[in-house]
Amino acid sequence: MNEKLYDLMDWPKIEALEYAECDNPHSILGAHVTKDGILVQGFFPTAVSVVVKTEKNQYTMERMDEDGLYAVLLPRKKVVPYVYRVTYDNEETEEFADPYLFDPVIEENDLKRFNVGICYDIYNKLGAHPMEINGVKGVLFAVWAPMAIRVSVVGDFNLWDGRRHPMRRREESGVHELFIPGLKEGQIYKYEIKTKGNKNLLKSDPYGNLAELRPNTASVICDINRYQWSDLTWMERRKKEENKKTKSEKKSNEKKQDIEPMSVYELHLGSWKKPEDGREFYNYREIAEELKNYVKEMGYTHVELMPVMEHPFDASWGYQVSGYYAPTSRYGTPEDFMYFVDCMHKNGIGVILDWVPAHFPRDTFGLAEFDGTCLYEHKDPRKGSHPHWGTLIYNYARPEVSNFLIANAMFWADKYHIDGIRMDAVASMLYLDYGKRDGEWIPNMYGGKENLDAVEFFKHLNSMFKEKYQGVMLIAEESTAWPKVTGAVEEDGLGFDYKWNMGWMNDTLEYMKLDPLYRSNHYYQLTFSMIYAYTERFILSLSHDEVVHGKGSLIGKMFGETLEQKAASLRALYGYMMTHPGRKLLFMGQDIGQVDEWSEEKSIQWNLLEYDLHCQIKEYVKALNELYRSNPALYELDDCDEGFEWINCISTNENILAYVRRAENLEDMLLVIVNFSGASFENRKFGVPAKGKYKEIFNSDSEKFGGSGFTNPRLKQAKKEECDGREYSITLKVPPMGITVLKYSPAEEEVVDNKAAKTKREKAGKKTTAGKAQVDQIRDAIIKDGV
Numbered sequence: 185m186n187e188k189l190y191d192l193m194d195w196p197k198i199e200a201l202e203y204a205e206c207d208n209p210h211s212i213l214g215a216h217v218t219k220d221g222i223l224v225q226g227f228f229p230t231a232v233s234v235v236v237k238t239e240k241n242q243y244t245m246e247r248m249d250e251d252g253l254y255a256v257l258l259p260r261k262k263v264v265p266y267v268y269r270v271t272y273d274n275e276e277t278e279e280f281a282d283p284y285l286f287d288p289v290i291e292e293n294d295l296k297r298f299n300v301g302i303c304y305d306i307y308n309k310l311g312a313h314p315m316e317i318n319g320v321k322g323v324l325f326a327v328w329a330p331m332a333i334r335v336s337v338v339g340d341f342n343l344w345d346g347r348r349h350p351m352r353r354r355e356e357s358g359v360h361e362l363f364i365p366g367l368k369e370g371q372i373y374k375y376e377i378k379t380k381g382n383k384n385l386l387k388s389d390p391y392g393n394l395a396e397l398r399p400n401t402a403s404v405i406c407d408i409n410r411y412q413w414s415d416l417t418w419m420e421r422r423k424k425e426e427n428k429k430t431k432s433e434k435k436s437n438e439k440k441q442d443i444e445p446m447s448v449y450e451l452h453l454g455s456w457k458k459p460e461d462g463r464e465f466y467n468y469r470e471i472a473e474e475l476k477n478y479v480k481e482m483g484y485t486h487v488e489l490m491p492v493m494e495h496p497f498d499a500s501w502g503y504q505v506s507g508y509y510a511p512t513s514r515y516g517t518p519e520d521f522m523y524f525v526d527c528m529h530k531n532g533i534g535v536i537l538d539w540v541p542a543h544f545p546r547d548t549f550g551l552a553e554f555d556g557t558c559l560y561e562h563k564d565p566r567k568g569s570h571p572h573w574g575t576l577i578y579n580y581a582r583p584e585v586s587n588f589l590i591a592n593a594m595f596w597a598d599k600y601h602i603d604g605i606r607m608d609a610v611a612s613m614l615y616l617d618y619g620k621r622d623g624e625w626i627p628n629m630y631g632g633k634e635n636l637d638a639v640e641f642f643k644h645l646n647s648m649f650k651e652k653y654q655g656v657m658l659i660a661e662e663s664t665a666w667p668k669v670t671g672a673v674e675e676d677g678l679g680f681d682y683k684w685n686m687g688w689m690n691d692t693l694e695y696m697k698l699d700p701l702y703r704s705n706h707y708y709q710l711t712f713s714m715i716y717a718y719t720e721r722f723i724l725s726l727s728h729d730e731v732v733h734g735k736g737s738l739i740g741k742m743f744g745e746t747l748e749q750k751a752a753s754l755r756a757l758y759g760y761m762m763t764h765p766g767r768k769l770l771f772m773g774q775d776i777g778q779v780d781e782w783s784e785e786k787s788i789q790w791n792l793l794e795y796d797l798h799c800q801i802k803e804y805v806k807a808l809n810e811l812y813r814s815n816p817a818l819y820e821l822d823d824c825d826e827g828f829e830w831i832n833c834i835s836t837n838e839n840i841l842a843y844v845r846r847a848e849n850l851e852d853m854l855l856v857i858v859n860f861s862g863a864s865f866e867n868r869k870f871g872v873p874a875k876g877k878y879k880e881i882f883n884s885d886s887e888k889f890g891g892s893g894f895t896n897p898r899l900k901q902a903k904k905e906e907c908d909g910r911e912y913s914i915t916l917k918v919p920p921m922g923i924t925v926l927k928y929s930p931a932e933e934e935v936v937d938n939k940a941a942k943t944k945r946e947k948a949g950k951k952t953t954a955g956k957a958q959v960d961q962i963r964d965a966i967i968k969d970g971v
Contacts, residue, residue, distance in 0.1 A: 189257050192223050202251045204346050207334050207353040214284030215263040222258040235269040281320045281365035289324050295357040301583030306591045311391030314407045322365035329555035330358025332377045339373035346376035372402035379556025388549050395494045395507045401549040411522040415529035426655035445819040446767035447809050449484040458787035468520035472527035479533050483809030486534035504545040508592045525601050536604035541589045542613045543575040560585050566626045572619045580637040590645045597653040604657035611663045613638040646679030657681045670721040685722040688713040700861045707836040718825050722766040731782045738774045752921040755884040759923030762808045763856045765822050777801035800890035811882050816847035817854045831871050832908050842870050853928040865918040871908030878914050878926040885919030894919040
């Protein structure tokens with residue numbers, strides 16, 4: 185053994201390296217200037233020979249111990265680029281640049297910002313990023329594990345040996361970093377973390393952009409920056425619409441007003457359609473091509489995807505996330521998912537993602553006890569555990585954890601161009617006692633049950649997100665009466681754009697289950713929603729949560745002895761939803777009257793469309809979407825009480841509602857009559873808000889929707905007869921278990937009663953000699969003009 189070389193080496197540090205306890209491997213490995221030359225040291229346990237190659241020379245390294253440490257002293261004064269040529273005991277040889285020859289890549293300022301929770305693009309720093317440094321191609325790895333003794337990158341490329349690629353700890357930041365030359369996309373990796381309890385943990389990358397297909401759990405090297413987007417028109421339009429809203433808000437100093445309608449189709453990608461060729465799932469690209477056709481046909485404005493973030497368990501539907509920065513590999517690659525979003529945008533369809541910042545699973549390969557300590561979660565189970573869900577709760581007070589989540593929301597807007605984020609289980613985050621019994625939770629500093637850290641997290645996320653990604657919606661699934669969920673952060677609100685109206689959903693579905701004979705005592709469940717309708721910006725949701733866990737399908741919830749009766753009830757429910765203030769959301773399958781409860785293991789029951797009843801339900805929902813999108817009165821003033829007015833909300837025995845919806849042009853009005861009873865009314869009088877003409881433009885009892893055809897084909901002229909506290913009224917046919925929508929237009933001429941109209945028609949008839957056909961034409965013309 186070369187004694188001079190041996191004496192130059194720092195053997196205590198080498199021992200720490202070989203026992204896999206070194207968090208500063210660059211101080212040993214790589215090239216170091218000494219008074220005798222350049223000392224190069226490398227660790228290659230299975231090598232039989234190692235050569236250092238510079239541009240002009242090559243030097244054979246000496247094996248210095250039985251563990252595999254090699255060293256050589258180069259007769260030089262300065263370090264020059266070099267590569268290793270290593271021959272292994274299996275007779276394979278490879279050449280690669282020394283990972284320990286490279287300086288740190290991540291800027292100190294970025295690490296400091298991360299440690300205080302404000303590095304919103306930390307996903308560009310941490311994780312695995314293919315790049316080129318000084319002409320050398322490789323991958324930069326970085327992970328936050330502050331309490332680890334040592335962190336290594338392991339994979340097939342180094343026999344999963346944590347001694348071969350230990351990472352450099354970046355001082356006090358808790359971040360470990362290493363650039364490994366020669367690695368390529370598609371190679372799998374994990375982090376081996378040695379804890380202070382002397383355990384070696386194998387963890388997938390919290391910031392990884394792709395994961396293996398379950399049940400495998402390794403992260404996969406992937407470059408997500410190459411996709412060529414073609415949705416510029418959509419993105420520019422989205423910005424312009426947001427600017428219009430902002431100007432409108434400043435001008436009126438009121439709540440923002442929507443410019444466009446919002447009807448959302450919620451779906452689970454894995455069970456929307458199942459392949460017939462034996463595969464488990466369709467690819468993102470395949471789904472995109474079929475889905476965009478269906479969504480366009482049906483008239484939805486957006487799709488909302490149940491979580492596409494990587495998750496280990498199919499039956500969690502994605503709500504127990506293990507890979508927050510990776511679209512699940514069940515359906516393809518990140519570029520495949522980018523294609524999906526791009527395809528939606530090119531077809532005028534927005535994309536909303538479900539997102540789960542409330543909790544995460546306990547799987548040992550994931551975030552749980554990530555560095556041997558409760559890094560992402562609270563240590564005390566009264567703060568850090570969901571006893572009913574079996575999951576862990578994030579520690580929102582830790583800046584790096586908050587940064588992980590806030591940056592993740594921004595990541596999906598930045599890298600995947602998504603149009604909205606719907607945050608799951610917000611109520612569970614806001615309340616410390618959510619789902620817990622006495623003794624299972626700890627009050628806040630004031631003795632209350634409010635999670636003050638989560639409140640600040642929401643305010644931080646929503647304020648910074650809106651500043652950076654204007655026009656991207658933030659939606660809360662929040663089931664309580666927490667105030668100002670959609671209020672401005674500056675006014676002590678949480679800052680969301682929308683909130684799911686869980687109260688409306690629960691009340692309405694409970695009402696619809698009842699026999700119409702007994703609904704009168706529950707009439708308030710229909711009207712109560714308007715008491716609080718303008719306290720938040722609401723989305724009316726009939727989501728997946730209502731058709732799982734033994735709840736059955738929506739059509740199955742409807743009262744009725746036959747499927748036809750249930751279908752009529754479903755039409756009434758959907759009509760009420762579409763004309764009630766609030767944006768709309770409907771889960772897949774319910775727009776064709778799916779009979780079975782939804783299961784992630786099976787496709788939607790598309791075969792039902794072989795039957796007329798289900799085709800009629802589909803056509804009905806399609807027509808409702810068209811009605812909604814083509815009538816500004818149904819969406820322009822969703823957030824202002826000027827947009828809604830009760831005509832009749834006291835007909836408890838009849839189970840009838842009557843109300844008016846208005847657009848910004850207040851004369852643009854729709855009169856809506858909803859009959860939730862099984863009785864029809866031949867000549868039911870209703871008060872109207874103004875004199876003029878009322879034309880039926882929609883009736884759920886139309887024969888094309890499977891109804892009996894009890895409609896109002898003729899235009900109705902308001903008469904000066906008091907009803908419902910109104911000076912004017914009209915008389916209508918009201919179909920059973922149905923909805924009627926009439927469009928208002930002003931009239932110049934007032935008609936007091938039918939006798940006057942009859943006299944006018946008789947005079948018109950006498951003035952013509954053109955025969956009965958011409959008399960009929962004149963009569964119809966007079967009626968059209970306002971009689």
